[in-house]
Amino acid sequence: EIVLTQSPGTLSLSPGERATLSCRASQTVSSSYLAWYQQKPGQAPRLLIYGASSRATGIPDRFSGSGSGTDFTLTISRLEPEDFAVYYCRQYGSSFGGGTKVEIK
């Protein structure tokens, strides 16, 4: 079973700053099947990125995904107030990473 490890656990940043979130897999993951989700308190998750680097419908271009093999990254170029949330990576349609909380500094 592939285990996804996300880091850091919490990222404290100010609006306008750049956020870089990491997702590391215990085995090679096909880029086609690596996705990123955003979740705000009391809400369902929202698909941000699929295929490691493709933005889902309606997702602003400040969100970008990259990586291959075992190392993947979600970058938010300039944090907007609505971007403070928890972010999860997911592989092959099964397991999720433990999440990274992006909080206001």
Next chain:
Amino acid sequence: QVQLVQSGAEVKKPGASVKVSCKASGYTFTNYGITWVRQAPGQGLEWMGWISAYNGNTNYAQKVQGRVTMTTDTSTSTAYMELRSLRSDDTAVYFCARDSPGPVSTGADYWGQGTLVTVSS
């Protein structure tokens, strides 16, 4: 527009079963699969399994295998998730989501609102 509407909150005793429904609209139900994910209070997301709405094929997480059954009713575009032998650590919000037609997901793009299942004596 695509919508997934789930059934309401449930309170169950340990050892009981719960069946959560997820009614889809706004798309061709049988062209996609449905993924079920749960989230215990204050915890992360846990994938439970996937079902093809086309042919009923399923893929369950090892942790709930043997206690979970996922089904679909194509006549009503509704997916169901039944969890048996409930324990206190099954207390969670359960989400359904539209996902790929095959077991390997390319992204769950529409989600239900979530159903809180509380297991308590």
